[in-house]
Amino acid sequence: MSHNNEFLKFTSKELAILYFLTKGMTNKEIAGVLKISVGTLRTHLKNIYRKLNLDNRNALVIWCTENKAQIEEEIRFISSKKEILK
Numbered sequence: 001m002s003h004n005n006e007f008l009k010f011t012s013k014e015l016a017i018l019y020f021l022t023k024g025m026t027n028k029e030i031a032g033v034l035k036i037s038v039g040t041l042r043t044h045l046k047n048i049y050r051k052l053n054l055d056n057r058n059a060l061v062i063w064c065t066e067n068k069a070q071i072e073e074e075i076r077f078i079s080s081k082k083e084i085l086k
Contacts, residue, residue, distance in 0.1 A: 007070065007071075007074045009051050010048070010051065010074075012078050013034065013044060014044055014047065014048050014051075015071065015074050015075060015078065016034060016075070017030055017034070017041065017044055017045065017048065018048065018064050018067075018071045019071050019072065019075050020033065021060065021061055021064045022064045022065065022068045022071060022072075027041050027042065027045075045057075045060070048060065
C-alpha cells in the first residue's frame with residue numbers, strides 16, 4: 001500500500017488520535033498516552049471533525065473503523081519518515 005495524499009490533511013498528532021480511536025481508547029486514555037490535556041485532545045478532535053465534515057464521536061469512530069488499515073499505514077509512513085530524518 002502506498003502513501004495516500006488524502007491523509008495529508010491530518011497532522012501527525014491527529015493521525016495518532018485516529019489510530020488510538022481505532023483501538024477503542026477514551027479521551028482520557030488518549031490524552032495520557034500523548035501527554036496532553038483532555039482539553040487539548042478535544043481541540044484536536046474538533047479539528048478532525050471539521051476536516052472530515054463529521055459532527056460527533058460515533059460518526060468519527062465509524063470512519064476510523066472503515067479506514068483503520070489506511071490509518072495504520074499512515075502511522076507507519078510517519079514513523080519511517082522520522083527514522084530517516086534522525
